[in-house]
Amino acid sequence: MSASSRSGxxxxxxxxxxxxxxxxxLTEGAVRASDKRAQxxxxxxxxxGGPIIRDLFQSDDGGWLQDVALLERLVAEKLARDAEPVRAxxxxxxxxxxxxxxxxxxxxxxxQGERQxxxxxxxxxxxxxxLEAAQLEADYSEAGExxxxxxxxxxxxxxxxxxxxxxRRERASACRRHFxxxxxx
Numbered sequence: 001m002s003a004s005s006r007s008g009x010x011x012x013x014x015x016x017x018x019x020x021x022x023x024x025x026l027t028e029g030a031v032r033a034s035d036k037r038a039q040x041x042x043x044x045x046x047x048x049g050g051p052i053i054r055d056l057f058q059s060d061d062g063g064w065l066q067d068v069a070l071l072e073r074l075v076a077e078k079l080a081r082d083a084e085p086v087r088a089x090x091x092x093x094x095x096x097x098x099x100x101x102x103x104x105x106x107x108x109x110x111x112q113g114e115r116q117x118x119x120x121x122x123x124x125x126x127x128x129x130x131l132e133a134a135q136l137e138a139d140y141s142e143a144g145e146x147x148x149x150x151x152x153x154x155x156x157x158x159x160x161x162x163x164x165x166x167x168r169r170e171r172a173s174a175c176r177r178h179f180x181x182x183x184x185x
Contacts, residue, residue: 033062
């Protein structure tokens with residue numbers, strides 16, 4: 001009987017390992033692709049040539065990112081880029097972080113914004129687009145496909161709708177930031 005088995009300690013000799021043990025050993029020090037940092041800069045990580053390990057025999061949620069230093073650098077760079085528009089608003093101090101320190105959000109409350117009514121111009125545009133869509137639906141409800149000429153003419157209308165939606169979202173985001181500043185100040 002060996003000394004390690006008598007003392008109750010595990011031997012360092014290789015033994016039969018279970019798949020989860022092997023996976024844990026292989027991915028030690030790696031970051032899951034489902035991690036928020038990986039989600040934030042996933043495309044940049046791939047473009048920078050960052051290595052990824054994938055599990056062939058089980059769903060791995062996109063694998064494990066092996067180069068943690070590269071991941072951290074890309075996260076810091078992207079946070080700095082994303083902070084620039086906020087700095088451009090005139091703030092003296094802007095700090096970025098991937099997460100809040102423990103207890104930082106204690107006592108904060110969730111603010112609900114109020115939807116701003118549409119301007120008269122926006123209401124008129126929305127109604128004209130609804131009427132146009134209803135007419136097109138009535139005209140082409142029996143057709144299998146929309147003609148290419150009509151589809152290409154609809155693209156500018158959809159672009160206008162998307163830009164107005166983006167503008168409204170940007171305004172709502174600015175309002176939320178204003179209320180958060182008022183809450184903190």
